[in-house]
Amino acid sequence: xRTALALVCMLTAFSQIAVAQRxxxxxQIRENQSRLDxxxxxxxxxxxxxxxxLGQARNISLDIANLNRQQTSTRGMVNELDRQLGxxxxxxxxxxxxxxxxxxxxxxxxxxxxxxxxxxxxxGSLWAFEVLLAAESFGDLLSRYKYxxxxxxxxxxxxxxxxxxxxxxxxxxRDLVTVQDQVESQRTQRNRELVRYASxxxxxxxxxxxxxxxEQRAAARITELEADALRLDETIAALVRARGTVRxxxxxxxxxxxxxxDWPIDGQLVYRFGxxxxxxxxxIARQGIGIRASEGTPVKAVRTGIVAxxxxxxxxxxxxxxxxxxxxxxxYTNLSIxxxxxxxxxxxxxxxxxxxxxxxxxxxxxxxQIRQLLPDSRSSVPLDPLNWLKRR
Numbered sequence: 116x117r118t119a120l121a122l123v124c125m126l127t128a129f130s131q132i133a134v135a136q137r138x139x140x141x142x143q144i145r146e147n148q149s150r151l152d153x154x155x156x157x158x159x160x161x162x163x164x165x166x167x168x169l170g171q172a173r174n175i176s177l178d179i180a181n182l183n184r185q186q187t188s189t190r191g192m193v194n195e196l197d198r199q200l201g202x203x204x205x206x207x208x209x210x211x212x213x214x215x216x217x218x219x220x221x222x223x224x225x226x227x228x229x230x231x232x233x234x235x236x237x238x239g240s241l242w243a244f245e246v247l248l249a250a251e252s253f254g255d256l257l258s259r260y261k262y263x264x265x266x267x268x269x270x271x272x273x274x275x276x277x278x279x280x281x282x283x284x285x286x287x288x289r290d291l292v293t294v295q296d297q298v299e300s301q302r303t304q305r306n307r308e309l310v311r312y313a314s315x316x317x318x319x320x321x322x323x324x325x326x327x328x329x330e331q332r333a334a335a336r337i338t339e340l341e342a343d344a345l346r347l348d349e350t351i352a353a354l355v356r357a358r359g360t361v362r363x364x365x366x367x368x369x370x371x372x373x374x375x376x377d378w379p380i381d382g383q384l385v386y387r388f389g390x391x392x393x394x395x396x397x398x399i400a401r402q403g404i405g406i407r408a409s410e411g412t413p414v415k416a417v418r419t420g421i422v423a424x425x426x427x428x429x430x431x432x433x434x435x436x437x438x439x440x441x442x443x444x445x446x447y448t449n450l451s452i453x454x455x456x457x458x459x460x461x462x463x464x465x466x467x468x469x470x471x472x473x474x475x476x477x478x479x480x481x482x483x484q485i486r487q488l489l490p491d492s493r494s495s496v497p498l499d500p501l502n503w504l505k506r507r
Contacts, residue, residue, distance in 0.1 A: 366441025403484030
């Protein structure tokens with residue numbers, strides 16, 4: 116009786132886990148789609164506004180402002196897809212591990228059942244009757260009957276357990292396929308968004324050129340830090356065009372590294388990726404994160420890469436730029452000491468500099484950025500490092 120009750124409880128538990136897991140996957144897919152739809156709606160509104168502007172008297176400054184907002188929206192889409200891909204990759208790992216554990220458990224149960232079947236075959240079909248007929252008393256008969264009944268119930272329980280595990284494995288495999296399909300869909304969308312970002316950047320550059328304003332007047336409209344950020348984009352593009360002979364045999368960063376990169380330095384966040392408002396009503400677009408650290412703290416490479424640039428860079432102070440191949444770059448800014456040189460191969464986890472930033476408004480800290488080259492290879496899109504670094 117107890118064995119039967121335990122079997123019922125186990126079957127119920129397996130069923131509840133499978134239903135809950137399926138609901139969780141469906142809920143996550145709906146939530147992911149809702150976030151993406153919200154960003155797409157924002158961008159469609161901007162596109163409609165752009166069309167209205169085109170139908171009016173040409174106002175280049177409004178065009179550029181609108182294109183900047185579209186770029187921000189598209190960049191938000193890329194980073195939201197990065198976040199979702201990171202979560203889906205973690206879910207794939209969990210489902211794969213669970214599938215392996217259930218398959219191992221089923222293999223063990225099947226081995227036990229096979230041994231039981233061999234034993235039953237050796238005894239023959241009349242063995243049970245022989246056991247009963249050999250009883251020496253009525254009490255002995257009851258004991259023998261109870262033993263045979265218990266053995267048969269255990270065999271039935273074993274068969275039911277294997278059936279339940281097979282169903283569980285089938286459900287897990289279906290969930291794996293669902294999540295894998297979602298991962299491929301998100302990767303496809305991400306690639307489309309990168310192409311779109313490149314197109315917006317080209318249109319923005321054309322709009323800027325139409326203004327006919329000098330470089331000095333353009334620099335006057337932006338802060339010194341924003342000017343250096345733009346110059347940093349141009350520097351990366353120049354580095355791509357002038358790559359040295361030292362190259363990586365394979366990319367060391369790709370989309371599978373979302374939520375898996377080690378932090379370059381330990382510390383609390385000073386600022387996050389994205390627009391940061393100031394008290395005077397102005398704001399600045401942060402293209403990376405700031406990590407607080409005492410001056411002189413060792414700075415490590417998050418992945419193996421080639422040093423593309425090392426040295427002073429305007430308001431960013433001393434910087435190191437690593438080329439990881441595959442279009443991915445990492446940037447380490449506000450350094451006090453650099454211990455590598457251009458062209459050096461830096462291994463993952465290797466100390467290559469010391470943090471600085473004591474003279475900045477934020478105080479001692481490390482600036483960290485991740486960039487991905489756009490399909491045209493002439494510009495790059497900044498990625499939110501918190502989507503790529505390990506969760507803390």
